[in-house]
Amino acid sequence: MDRRNFLKNQIRGALWLGLGATGLALPNRVLASATPDIAVVKGNRIKAVRAAVDLVGGIKEYVKPGNRVLIKPNMSFAHRPRMATNTHPEVVRELAIMCREAGASRVRVLDHTLQSPKRSLKNSGIYDALKDIDDQMVHALNSRKFYKETSIPDGESLTDTSISTEALKSDVLIAAPVAKTHGATGVSLSMKGMMGLIYNRRILHWAIDLDEGIVDLCTVLKADLTVIDASRVLSTNGPGGPGKVLLANTIIASKDMVAADACAVSMFEWYGQSYKPRQVEHIRLAHERGLGRMDLENLNIKKITV
DSSP states (O other), X not given: OOHHHHHHHHHHHHHHHHHHHHTXXXXXXXXXXXXXXXXXXXXXXXXXXXXXXXXXXXXXXXXXXXXEEEEEEOOOSSOOGGGOSSOOHHHHHHHXXXXXXXXXXXXXXXXXXXXXXXXXXXXXXXXXXXXXXXXXXXXXXXXXXXXXXXXXXXXXXXXXXXXXXXXXXXXXXXXXXXXXXXXXXXXXXXXXXXXXGBXXXXXXXXXXXXXXXXXXXXXXXXXXEEEEEEEEEEOSSTTXXXXXEEOOOEEEEESOHXXXXXXXXXXXXXXXXXXXGGGSHHHHHHHHTTXXXXXXXXXXXXXXXX
């Protein structure tokens, strides 16, 4: 927390204490103006991305002039957008435009693809959607040279791994996952998506507890802003599909990646059933370790349609 935000929070706390001592309550209009913890916006995905980010403070709250920004979508599969295995290109493009509008000096869109890098970037539609903005913006991180061995001080199972050098250098990390199922972790959302910024995924799948390793990784790769693409939700047979695709026309945004993931879990059908956030192991562990919150009943969630 920087000095300005520290002072702002101190003043806010003093205001609450002072009003409590006098028996007064804040006016409804003041309470209503508070920035929500989570924004849920339904409608046209381009408008919904911008509206969701605006609700949680606006892009300038996260991206300052001169910042280096890394946007981490899902683009691991050589599939068209209709399959919902990758983030929709319109979502990624709108985020990149907004970062540029906020004055970012550099925006990179990166993922360690599971299928052919060239075909994944092409078939996902993400490269073509962004090449007119900057034809060097979108990259697949499939070579070891793009990674640096990094210590994870707060890791309980994963204590070091090779992490994307670009991620380590970036000022702002934006998680932009598609909402989908995953055979090993139940769901793949913003936290699980951080595995696309490490070189050796096998260590998480085979050498340690996967859910605990995801949480360890997110102690280093903790998104500043999460924007979940639930315009299509792959509700069965993820992460690679083909599976049942729900046309949900929804975008979820939050400063808290745990809260964003928890919200997505609570909103949609997974494997034909409804689940609570605590039933997803890495969400529960992240909440317990203080990385974010899954207690949606205690959070301010703003829902609108555009």
